[in-house]
Amino acid sequence: MATNSHALYGEADPATLGGYDEPPPRMGFFTDTSVCIGCKACEVACKEWNAIPEDGLVFTGMSYDNSEGLGADTWRHVAFIEQRKPLAMQDPGVQHEDVDVLALASQGSGTPPEQARITPTTPGEPGQMRWLMASDVCKHCTHAACLDVCPTGSLFRTEFGTVVVQEDICNGCGYCIPACPYGVIDQRQEDGRAWKCTLCYDRLSGGMEPACAKACPTDSIQFGPLDELRERARGRVDQLVEAGETGARLYGEDPHDGVGGDGAFFLLMDEPEVYGFPPDPVVTTRDLPAMWRCVGAAALTLAATAAASFAGAMFGRRP
């Protein structure tokens, strides 16, 4: 049972756990949100390469985010967060609350620059405004709940340590969907099956990097062997903190966290929940041995009670 428990949580190499003898290095994503410019090239590249159907063209009013979140037809999702918080070493200069622009306008356009309160080169009082952008994706957990609970074996672990759905096996039972602690995998309404990021398993097998990483113009999405990415990410956090961005932190990089570390981890500028991430996700199957013990106890209780019900009826008959 001890080895079984180890398979359900803690630090591990997922490909080895999955039965591969000599797997290639575990591959993953490091998404450095500090350099994300919100261009959504990753969203587009992902849709194009994976031939994901259109899933509604809506206006959400959530800043520039109109894809809302990860789902069956959104495998990369760029989040936009507008905050009244300072961005280290930067002066966005957008605070003009004390300026009556209409009064200024009434002066006409002939104000000499020295009298003008605002010009392109004198942007007024320094204010506080930052715009966070982050490209979210399947985390390819070390201990993946979706894979554990899949009753058909449709979800499987690849030799790269990633988690992929075999669409010709999936029968659409939907169990993986509430099992995911990150809200990644979802059911496609049109065909009933569950879909999610494959970390471009097809491209990886052909020696190419995933489409989103390939398309990212700022290298916010970095693809590579997980060990290398983790090292690079730690260096980047130190760099940002040194530059005064004390809110920078890694998310999903720790192999000792509740899911044994993510194959796709992030550098965030604020608390995870600000981006829609769970602050402390734990793979649900960590508690499964305890669940089965409780189920066993309840089943025995029911059996004992059935016996007692008939025994009681016997006494009832002959008081």
Next chain:
Amino acid sequence: MSDSEVTRQGLRGTRPDREALIGVAAGRDGEQPPGGDTEFTSYYGRPVINSPVWESPDIPGYLFLGGLAGAASLLASGADLTRRPELARVAKAGAFGGAALSVAALVHDLGKPGRFLNMLRVFKVTSPMSVGSWLLAGFTPLAGISTVSAWTGRAPRWGATATAGAAALGPAVAAYTAALVSDTAVPAWHDGYREMPFVFVGSGATAAGGLGLLAAPAAQAAPARNMATFGVATELTSGQWMEHRLGMVAEPYSSGRSGRYMRAGKVLSVVGLAGALLGRGNRLVNALSGATLLAASAATRWGVFHAGTASADDPKYTVVPQRERLRRGEQARSGDAHTAPPDRTH
């Protein structure tokens, strides 16, 4: 729209309201407040986890019928052993009908119903749905043979063996669905994993007892009444304990649509049980009480189902307990640092 007027002399009338507020001005860092008093942050109030795509009545019905079937198989076996043929026939039919309809509900809820046999492609102990599929695959034919034999009088030896076999699997059939719902990231389900199996077997016993009272003659209904008594007691006490232990995550069990189902379940349980205990011997009162108990069991399952989806849909139930867990972890660590003996700190 504002009715202010922009002129060369400046603005006349009221200033337009700014609706697209950001940051502190919009409260909670710009996201839409999801309601409730608990302070937490989320991404525009959107859920963190994806809500189950399971639908009502399929899945709550599947939970209810599975519980009924499992407990009824025990009632059937006991009735055989204590020579209560009428009760046995009713309970066997309940076990088979419950299991068959339960499987039908599960298949109907699949995104690809034609592929339901893929459930039996592998056996995975990490997937309660896989374990349950195999349990039902064993249980349903046994309950079927047992029922056909009891109602036609044919192959009594096969019938007896099948009845015993079904009863051996029955407790597991009644209980495994608790692991099925708990083995998810849905807060109201996962966090209740200790009590959920007892709520579910209690609910199953209530339903099977109710069926016995409803359909068996009064002279043979005593074990069914006992089973229903146990069922109601277990369901109510374990449910109460679960709500107490879960704290804020238990809110959906007492509020909203799920709360109404849970309350209906409690009231119907108590009413049905009172009728069963006070109206002993009266066929009509027995039947009414039995029907009430069946409804009580179903209401509880619907309540648990909807409580789960409600807790998944509100990010509060995911974020707040996890934040609290992190805070406690940090406290424990800093506590350790203070109390650690000096020789352990390098």
